[in-house]
Amino acid sequence: MTSSLDHLRKHTNIVADTSDISTISKFKPSEATTNPSLILSSAKIDSYRHFLYEAATLSKQKFDSTSEQLEEALDFLTVRFGCELLKVVPGRVSTEVDASLSYDTEASIKKAKKLISLYESLGFSRTRVLIKLAATWEGIQAAQILENEGICCNMTLIFNFVQAVACAEAGVTLISPFVGRIYDWYKEKDGISYYSPLEDPGVRFVTKIYNYFKKFGFLTSVMGASFRNTNQIEGLVGCDFLTISPTLLEKLHASNKDLLPALSSGSSNSTPLEKVEKVTESYFRGCLQRDEMASFKLKEGIHKFIEDTEKLKAIIKEVLLK
Template sequence: MSVSPDKRRKMESVLEQLKRHTVVVADTGDFNAIDEFKPQDATTNPSLILAAAKMPQYQHLLEQAIQHGLDTEGSEEQQVTAAMDRLFVSFGLEILKKIPGRVSTEVDARLSFDRAAMVSRARRLVELYEQEGVGKDRVLIKLSSTWEGIEAGRELEQTYGIHCNMTLLFSFAQAVACANAGVTLISPFVGRILDWHKEHGGRKEFTPSEDPGVISVTKIYNYYKKFGFKTVVMGASFRNVGEVKALAGCDYLTISPGLLSELSQEHTPLTAALTAQAAKSSDLEHVSLDEVQFRWQHNEDQMAVEKLSDGIRKFAADAVKLESMIKEKMLSLKNGQ
């Protein structure tokens, strides 16, 4: 007996339905979550790696990274940097064993305003992957969406064929500049935009259609599709499943294990909220930005300015914590403890 499409959707979980409209990406460093939800891709960041590195089941990856650092010639600082890079790549390699697509690996947020340093560090990360037999087609390098980061992304894409994921993206100006630079993918942060508006606007509750983060990503998606940009839009940083469902149809969505679990347990019908066809009829106009125009337009968005700087500081702080952990373990090994 055949089952009608409507009845089938009622039987399927929201997560299963979502996967028909959108590429689902796991936002985690925990391999168990990847096994459970079977996403296409996975993303990591310093905060996720720091959390995972503290878990007993991943100590062997930390130890391997530290040994790599100790085997690297140079100063203690150079050894720690080598260990950090190796740790990020080690997690990426394990994740790639469990997914069919790509893993995103982040360049140190402390380099967010140094284009040349970001390019150099990105090339080093890709080199480490290639030494393990993983081609750059399976890796996305995550860069902060500062002007310098976007220009680093342009250089990496055009000169070295390295695919980039522009993160900490909050303003329309950032999205336009990323599209103009021809980067592979952007990660606009939905939940952090909502957080800021709750904190500064005096309003604590938003329906999904009113959610400022959802509205921001919808505008970016429509702009990209209307004007034919190839850059992929991957909504990120979700606070609730309502935000996720309101962006069904977006190219990619990167979702935490907790929300993936909620989506897998819900069995209501889901339809695409975003479509390329609808985007074509939007009233958005084409925008051209040089550096001066970018800096001014981004600066005019108070939320974006504050959340970008806050995000860089938080990722940098977690990178420092990870470095401290590595230094301590390195010292113990050097002392024969």
């Protein structure tokens, strides 16, 4: 019997929102994505502990100071997980630049190039890697430069339409608007316990971005992310990519409900959307400042990734000092 997950594959590229190899092997997504939170979770699993020791050993061979060893080990560990994912997915893996660099264009570019260099030294082409950056103004400028140098980017933590448009104008490869976190905000604000797929604010947000990109010919792909339930996924069938957690992948696998396209490039042309004037820095910052949800969620997301990176560093440091 055909599962809902199989139905979804017919219309959308499925990306696994996990760093767990066994989960990816089971559900066979086309691509995978990582972030500090996912790598932190995986690093605590015994079967992946050897990655920590490998990272520690290599960093000690290159540097004498603990701070340099820690940074090197973190970068290597991040890429090491990515390489394992690349062995089990046919497509690309997204790898995140340290979130603490989200407001520093030059540092983001430098870190991105280092991560790509590590992938290439381990035998994987840059064409199979998406460098993941927070969609701050500085992050988008970094992405534009990287894309011009042949390094493809995935812009994350997108909560406001201006972020999406600025990314598309910069020519980035892919963006990840966060359905679930937008849903969380409005659910609490409106005091509503349930939204239908067509009413869900996160689903509507991604739908608007998808239609805008297709209508005005932008080549940037849209990847809905951060889902809270399968109804949200159902509301975005047909989106270029959807990155889905293991829990929701399991639910889709266990269901046999047929999933029909909710989005299509053909219907986007008739959508009543006006083209935005070219996004300037002042316009970008003004839009975010006026959007309480987006400004809060962007800062919160960056903070959470920084927090989890520090926790991961603490685990690595324990291994380094042994």
